[in-house]
Amino acid sequence: MKTVVTGGAGFIGSHLADLLIDLNYEVIVIDNLSVGRKENITHLVENSKFTFVQADICNFDLIEPIFMDADWVFHLAALADIVPSIENPTEYYKSNVNGTFNVLQACRKYQVKKIIYAGSSSCYGIPDEYPTKENAAIGPQYPYALTKNIGEQLVMHWCQLYNLPAISLRFFNVYGPRARTSGTYGAVFGVFLAQKLAKKPYTVVGDGNQTRDFTFVSDVVSALVTAAKSDLSGEVINIGSNNTYSINRLVELLGGDITYIPKRPGEPDCTWADISKATQLLNWEPKVSLETGVQILLNNMEYWEDAPVWDKKSIAKATEQWFEYLS
Numbered sequence: 001m002k003t004v005v006t007g008g009a010g011f012i013g014s015h016l017a018d019l020l021i022d023l024n025y026e027v028i029v030i031d032n033l034s035v036g037r038k039e040n041i042t043h044l045v046e047n048s049k050f051t052f053v054q055a056d057i058c059n060f061d062l063i064e065p066i067f068m069d070a071d072w073v074f075h076l077a078a079l080a081d082i083v084p085s086i087e088n089p090t091e092y093y094k095s096n097v098n099g100t101f102n103v104l105q106a107c108r109k110y111q112v113k114k115i116i117y118a119g120s121s122s123c124y125g126i127p128d129e130y131p132t133k134e135n136a137a138i139g140p141q142y143p144y145a146l147t148k149n150i151g152e153q154l155v156m157h158w159c160q161l162y163n164l165p166a167i168s169l170r171f172f173n174v175y176g177p178r179a180r181t182s183g184t185y186g187a188v189f190g191v192f193l194a195q196k197l198a199k200k201p202y203t204v205v206g207d208g209n210q211t212r213d214f215t216f217v218s219d220v221v222s223a224l225v226t227a228a229k230s231d232l233s234g235e236v237i238n239i240g241s242n243n244t245y246s247i248n249r250l251v252e253l254l255g256g257d258i259t260y261i262p263k264r265p266g267e268p269d270c271t272w273a274d275i276s277k278a279t280q281l282l283n284w285e286p287k288v289s290l291e292t293g294v295q296i297l298l299n300n301m302e303y304w305e306d307a308p309v310w311d312k313k314s315i316a317k318a319t320e321q322w323f324e325y326l327s
């Protein structure tokens with residue numbers, strides 16, 4: 001079995017590569033290392049079943065031959081984060097839409113057996129119903145969410161029109177070891193863990209009563225492989241923890257002081273996946289609670305040692321455009 005993981009040097013992709021190697025599949029990782037980190041996969045490079053290709057999915061001619069004879073393609077390569085997507089929508093469109101188009105064309109050419117797309121729960125925007133089902137209204141609030149949703153639509157269209165077997169999994173607030181830390185202000189775990197190491201207060205948004213469906217990366221990765229193995233095609237499926245946890249609860253588990261920062265426009269008070277479709281169609285269920293997941297992270301803090309430490313002031317500066325456009 002030959003598998004291709006785009007974005008395989010990233011947070012979720014590198015955990016997926018680990019699992020696929022453990023399962024004895026051949027793994028080719030394509031990553032341009034713009035967000036992904038080589039350190040995430042260095043432990044795999046000596047493995048004869050593992051290949052790393054540093055390439056950008058925007059370069060069709062470069063990536064196309066890699067898909068020859070591929071059985072499964074996991075398309076995880078994308079630009080993430082809200083703020084830079086507002087500041088630089090062109091790059092997001094190129095990577096998340098044109099890049100996905102290129103991957104699909106290559107998959108179609110070589111008739112891969114299954115493509116699994118990393119969809120995003122951000123497509124639901126501010127949902128009307130909780131837990132949120134896959135047929136809830138689509139309402140992206142910023143270009144990251146929009147471009148990931150357009151990518152998903154492309155995947156489903158290639159599935160329908162060209163008979164490319166495909167599934168999109170919509171992930172809810174994935175966290176775990178190697179959760180990406182970059183120069184940009186990003187997901188809450190990266191921010192809080194760096195603050196913990198620096199013994200600085202956690203920058204809690206609003207009153208901290210908002211809740212998120214924090215889903216541990218090993219559960220997400222098992223869902224990806226289960227989806228690839230299944231006979232399903234043409235389905236969009238939520239992947240979440242079957243729970244929703246407040247930011248205050250997260251802080252309680254991490255331990256430490258708080259400083260409050262303003263509530264952010266365009267963000268929901270709750271994210272919470274209805275995962276009944278995943279449990280029924282894939283026979284998959286999440287296994288890791290937030291309590292267990294946080295404990296795993298607290299035992300693996302080295303990863304955040306060189307991460308940027310955000311504070312009230314630097315966050316206010318970094319999110320200027322967010323407040324300007326989304327208010």
Ligand code: UDP
Pocket residue numbers: 173186187188189191203204205206210211212247267271
């Ligand atoms: N959050 C926070 N402080 C931060 C960053 C995020 O309290 O410095 C909160 C934010 O309000 C949200 C949750 O953490 O409720 C998750 O935020 P993230 O940006 O990781 O994901 P998203 O808002 O896209 O679900």
